[in-house]
Amino acid sequence: MFLAPPVFDATGNRTSGGVGCAICHAAPEFDIDPNTKKNGIIGILNAAGIDITNTRAPSLRDLVKSNGSSNGLFIHTGNLATLQNVIGHYGSINLAPGNTNLDPRLAPNGVGQKLNFTAPEVNALVAFIQTLSGTNVYVDTKWSTPFK
Ligand code: HEC
Structure with a gap:
């Protein structure tokens, strides 16, 4: 599910396939594809x-x-x-006014994607992400700067 891309109908509803997380968050480090645009969350921390x-x-x-x-x-x-909150966000992408930088892979045919998750699918995604658990990203100096 994490790896396979979704298949959408003309109205942005997923009809089959996976949910496509790896399109942007690719193994082995599950870091971001450098060509990624916004994932639809456009707020600013503690500001208007x-x-x-x-x-x-x-x-x-x-x-x-x-x-x-x-x-x-x-x-x-x-x-x-x-x-679960993050996965829910991807379940129904909102075409927010002003977000001219939404990644088109989240808006098939120009419509915000609707992944139509089942509860077992959400649980399976959470379980998969939990297999990547630990604290190494926060404590290993190899991750301390992206500029080296
Ligand atoms: C089109 C590219 C794209 C796809 C597909 C995508 N993401 Fe993301 N993801 C992003 C971007 C960009 C961010 C950073 C957004 C921000 O902080 O504003 C992000 C952030 C996240 C975060 C937050 C990480 C953190 O430390 O705060 C999680 C968790 C996440 N994505 C999980 C997923 C899952 C699960 C899926 C599949 C259902 C998925 N993503 C699909 C682009 C994508």
């Missing part, structure tokens, strides 16, 4: 207005600690507390 320039995500490794507890809050706005 919109930010349509933030198109990077940290690695999806170590989103949760080895004991299963969250290393979130997630997303640059810090407003999504759980993996």
Whole structure:
């Protein structure tokens, strides 16, 4: 599910396929595809207005600690507390006014994608992301700067 791209009908509803997370968050580090645009979340942390320039995500490794507890809050706005919240965001992408930088891969035929998740699919995605658990991203100096 994480790897396979979704198949959409003309109205942006997923009819088959996976849910395409790896299109942007690719193994082995599950860091962001450099050509990625906005994923649809356009707020600014603790401020009014919109930010349509933030198109990077940290690695999806170590989103949760080895004991299963969250290393979130997630997303640059810090407003999504759980993996279920983040997955829910991708389930129904909103074409927000002013977001001229939405990644077209999230808007098939120009319509915000609707992944139509089942509950077992959400649970399976969470379980997969939990297999990437740990704290290495926060403590290993190899991750300390993206500029070396
Ligand atoms: C079109 C590219 C794209 C696709 C497809 C995509 N993402 Fe993302 N993802 C992003 C971008 C860009 C961000 C950073 C957004 C921000 O902070 O504003 C992000 C952020 C995240 C984060 C937050 C990471 C953190 O540390 O805060 C999680 C979790 C995540 N994505 C999971 C997923 C899952 C699960 C899927 C599949 C259902 C998925 N993504 C599909 C582009 C994508």
